[in-house]
Amino acid sequence: MTELRDAVVCxxxxxxxxxxxxxxxxxxxxxxxxxxxxxxIERTGLSGDAVDDxxxxxCYPTMEGAPIGRVAALNAGxxxxxxxxxxxxxxxxxxxxxxxxxxxxxxxxxxxxLAAGVESMSNAPYYTEQGRRGLxxxxxxxxxxxxxxxERAGGDAHPTPDGNIGTAxxxxxxYGISRERQDALALQSHQRAVAAQTSGAFDGELxxxxxPGRKGTTRVDRDEHPRADTSLAxxxxxxxxxxxxxxxxxxxxxxxxxxxxxxxxxxxxxxxxAAELGLTPVLRLVxxxxxxxxxxxxxIGPVPxxxxxLARAGIDFPDLDVxxxxxxxxxxxxxxxxxxxxxxxxPRLNPRGSGISIGHPVGATGVRMLATLAAEMxxxxxxxxxxxxxxxxxxxxxxxFARA
Numbered sequence: 001m002t003e004l005r006d007a008v009v010c011x012x013x014x015x016x017x018x019x020x021x022x023x024x025x026x027x028x029x030x031x032x033x034x035x036x037x038x039x040x041i042e043r044t045g046l047s048g049d050a051v052d053d054x055x056x057x058x059c060y061p062t063m064e065g066a067p068i069g070r071v072a073a074l075n076a077g078x079x080x081x082x083x084x085x086x087x088x089x090x091x092x093x094x095x096x097x098x099x100x101x102x103x104x105x106x107x108x109x110x111x112x113x114l115a116a117g118v119e120s121m122s123n124a125p126y127y128t129e130q131g132r133r134g135l136x137x138x139x140x141x142x143x144x145x146x147x148x149x150x151e152r153a154g155g156d157a158h159p160t161p162d163g164n165i166g167t168a169x170x171x172x173x174x175y176g177i178s179r180e181r182q183d184a185l186a187l188q189s190h191q192r193a194v195a196a197q198t199s200g201a202f203d204g205e206l207x208x209x210x211x212p213g214r215k216g217t218t219r220v221d222r223d224e225h226p227r228a229d230t231s232l233a234x235x236x237x238x239x240x241x242x243x244x245x246x247x248x249x250x251x252x253x254x255x256x257x258x259x260x261x262x263x264x265x266x267x268x269x270x271x272x273x274a275a276e277l278g279l280t281p282v283l284r285l286v287x288x289x290x291x292x293x294x295x296x297x298x299x300i301g302p303v304p305x306x307x308x309x310l311a312r313a314g315i316d317f318p319d320l321d322v323x324x325x326x327x328x329x330x331x332x333x334x335x336x337x338x339x340x341x342x343x344x345x346x347p348r349l350n351p352r353g354s355g356i357s358i359g360h361p362v363g364a365t366g367v368r369m370l371a372t373l374a375a376e377m378x379x380x381x382x383x384x385x386x387x388x389x390x391x392x393x394x395x396x397x398x399x400x401f402a403r404a
Contacts, residue, residue, distance in 0.1 A: 005270050007102035008281035008404050011044050012371035014264035015209050017359040018122070019224040024261040025122035026211050029058060029363075030065035032263035033072035033118040039207040040114065040265045041076065048077065050277060052110035054084035055101045057093025057117035058363040060124040060145050061086065068118065082114075090153065091326060092290075092389050092397035093117055094264065094366025099399060101268035102285045111273050116265035117364035121146060123261075146259065153393030154295030164392055165241050168251045168329040170297050175335045179250040182330035183235040185344055186255040186356045189327055193226035193353025201352055201379065205371040225258050225359035255330040257355030264367035271404070281404035282374040283385075287312035288399040299332030301396025302388040303339045309398040310386065321382030323348045324373045326365055326389040327355035336390075351376055365389070366397075377403045 015036055018024030024032065033056060041048065056069035065071040069084030089096040094117025101113035126142040150163035160166055171177070196202055208221040240249035241256075267279060274281050289308035293301045302325060310316055317323075317340060327333050327350065337344050352358075352372055355365065366389060373385050388398035 004106045005108065007105040007268055007285045008271050008274060009098065009283040009285070009370065009374065010267040010269065010274055010279040010281050011040060012205065012264065012266035012282070012367065012374050013040055013043060013207050014205055014364070014368045014371045015207055015262050016220050017223045017225055017361055017368065018220065018261040019359070020259040021122050022224050022261070023211060023218065023220045024120070024209060026213065027120065027209070027261070028064065028123055029061070029118045029120040030068060030071060030075065032120060032261065033068055033116060034075040035209060036116060036118070036207065036263040036265045037072055037076040037078070037114060040267065044267065044279060046267065046277060046279070048079050048082060050112050051078055051082040051114055052112050053104060054078070054082060054114045054116065055097040056084065056086050057088065057097040057366065058086055059088050059090055059093055059119060059149065060121065062125050089395065089397065090392045091328065091360070091362055092366060092391045092395065093363045094368065095370065095387060095389060095397055095399060096366065098266065098268060098367060098370060099285070099288050105268055105270060112267065112269045112277070114265055115268050115367065116263065117367040118263040119361040119363040120261045121259040121361060150392055158295035158394065160295060162242060164328065165251050165256070167296055167298050168256070168331050169242060169246060169249055171299050171335045172250050172331045174297065175338055177331050177334050181334055181344070182250055182255040183232055185330040185333060186235055187230060187232055188345070189350065189353045189357040190227050190230050192351060193223070193357035194228045196352035197222060197226060201375065202372070205375055223358055225260060226353060226357045230254070251329055251331060255356065257328050257360035260359035260361040262359070262361035262364045262368060264364045264371055266367060266370060282378065283401040284404045286400040286402050291396045293394045293396065295394035298392055298394045299328055299390045300335055300339070301390040301394065302336050302398060303396065305396035305398035306386060306388045309400050313400040315384055315400070317342060320348060320384050320386050321380060322351065322373055322376045322385040324350060324369045324385065324387045325354065326360065326369060328360065328390050330356060332390055373401070
């Protein structure tokens with residue numbers, strides 16, 4: 001059996017994260033993916049002939065770019081020899097793209113893989129499964145892909161009619177997590193993200209995006225979602241999304257992640273091939289794990305996934321220098337931390353914010369987090385990092401990285 005090779009990550013970059021219907025909304029997912037791949041090639045000087053494959057996570061595709069990994073590769077000017085595909089593990093799609101790329105490199109199937117993620121939630125499709133064989137009597141029903149995906153992620157056996165918000169409220173009841181704790185975590189997330197923006201901490205991972213419009217081109221060079229003006233009083237004034245049906249509901253737009261637009265990408269290769277190509281590795285993949293939980297409480301998925309990944313790496317939480325956990329909901333983060341016995345004010349947790357403040361462009365989030373994590377490891381002189389995320393439909397994904 002061939003010995004597995006080490007897989008390293010080089011040059012993770014990302015676009016700014018746009019608000020739903022915001023500055024990046026005029027751009028399709030294909031356009032965003034193309035932009036980030038082209039920028040990655042330009043920034044690194046990587047020859048397109050060196051690229052074996054492109055793995056691209058996306059959760060709300062259309063047939064305008066199918067499979068988007070291949071289409072974006074061709075649009076970005078890569079040669080036809082650079083293959084590509086698309087994957088969907090919901091919120092874990094971007095990180096799974098990196099892991100799939102790493103497995104291809106580790107096993108010798110590929111030497112250089114571009115791993116990326118993209119989402120334009122502003123342009124998520126409405127669709128119908130009717131009409132193919134003639135219009136039905138009455139009306140033609142269109143489904144909103146965003147809400148339908150959240151309701152159907154558990155299949156017939158595990159319906160979630162209240163979507164992801166309903167599952168978050170399930171964790172609130174199970175763990176007895178107050179609204180006040182949730183709002184405090186949300187405020188902390190915004191404060192950390194705004195501080196990172198102000199200090200220029202995101203500058204190295206960001207690529208500016210020029211968005212055409214009727215009045216000319218607008219350059220977008222910073223995340224739109226972080227709010228410098230938010231406060232506990234403002235967060236407390238927001239109404240819970242399920243307040244009409246659950247008087248004890250606590251999840252609001254303020255303590256949940258956003259719906260966003262962005263793309264992110266990185267190069268996955270071996271240390272030796274990186275040296276040949278003039279690339280500088282920033283992270284080495286050590287271990288990873290995926291775990292399944294009940295779809296009705298999917299936010300707890302990082303708990304078993306992280307434990308498995310850490311055990312495989314031979315380390316534990318005290319050994320970590322950075323812990324990046326996607327903030328799907330504040331209550332979900334708090335439930336995971338309660339299970340792990342960690343304090344939510346721990347400075348290692350999302351030191352520069354996460355889904356609540358930066359946003360959650362679902363398919364891109366995993367690679368966005370990786371770009372931020374890589375910069376944090378360098379800036380904080382860290383050795384070990386854990387990236388983990390909950391996944392709609394009842395999964396958790398976690399990966400342990402070492403500073404390369």
